Amino acid sequence: MLNRTLVPQSAARLIQDMIQSGELAAGEKIPSQREFSTKLGISRASLREALLTLETLGLIKTEAGRGTFVAERGSAANSGMAPWRYSDSYSVFDVFQTRIMLEGNIAALAAGRLTGNQLQAMEAATKQMEDCWAKQDLLANVEADLEFHAVIASACSNAMMRALYQVVREQLTETQRQPIPITEPARMKASIAEHRRIISALRDNDPVRARQEMENHVLNTARCAGLNP
Template sequence: MNVIGGRVLVPRSAVQRIQAMILDGTLKPGDRLPAQRELSEQFGISRASLREALSVLETLGLVRVEVGRGVFVLGPDEDGAPQAKWRFADRYSPLEVYETRLMLEPRSAALAARNAKAEDLATIGQSVARMRTAVEAGDLIAVAECDSIFHRAIVECSGNRMVMELFRTVNGVMDEIQRLPFIHHERIWETVSEHEAIVAALNGRDEARAAGAMAGHIRGAAGRIGIELREDSKN
């Protein structure tokens, strides 16, 4: 079993297979998933890994985990937000993570506008195009993956080795915080539009606009889960 920093890595195939069963109608809204023992045997993974996969699906608003009752598929109009869990509560609050992102990512975007190579910008742009396709297909797992690739690529393009190392150290936290707003499925297009604004600024090599677009995106993402980041800084 692969472990980083004491946390079990989420088996991507299990997450994708459960989502596929929801999308193709095998699992319908209100259905209860099979018992965890049965699912773990079916997917060939440990129950700990399965619980991690179910937690990702719950964060994305695809299922609801009810202690003592089981795991239930959510319908497209159901609000899974009250059941979404922040798995790093013993370390940081979501507010603290968003505040940290607001301190670091706008500057990283500005540096990326200055330092990124043409092929790097193409990769960032492609991640947004793939995200748009994934949203249209209702593939929330791919949406979340594209989101992570987008933000990670911008930090890497900043050229600041300390910031790059910091983000790698808390990669799991960043992936989780970026997934939280996607529980509101009807608002995912806002993320796509914000990413496109950042890409336009990067392609234009406009450092100030890139920083502003990234700051706006982070505030928007925080707002989608009810966190207000005051505009009391230079970002």
């Protein structure tokens, strides 16, 4: 049983493990939130957040009037992406467009400011992305992606941009999860290569190249999601 203070991301990891081990089989209906939250020893709010994360990653699927089910293997690419959870506030197009502008500028303003330890952390996060994709540990793959981008944001010389990044981080995070169910292995390989080019530009203290590489990376992610902002 989980500790009741466990964060939703840890609950999502436990459920992902249950799916990968077969404890929750493909096509199986997820227990009711009341039952499942009691079984896991977490609040229903934490469970709901965990399930939303897993649905965005294509591991589970909610069917109107029927409930929530473990996704069938190989079905995610056919069923497309999960509904955009922030549609009441911003479209996914708007968020990607903002990411290109914001993260491109952040990368340019981080050039020359990253320490050796930070660059190593970005390299480690990129390697973790690669390794976790190979194991289909989708949660850890995205966590490593988030860490990569967060390190760059933390080195940005503009305090307001750093603050703005934190304000919109939930929406930015969702655009990093959203395309995962339809991401082909070749696209993930390309994304990892893009990360390494960003690291190279930052290591060389080249703000122009850092901006270009980051904008290209986010644009390619948007195109993977079927958008062209």
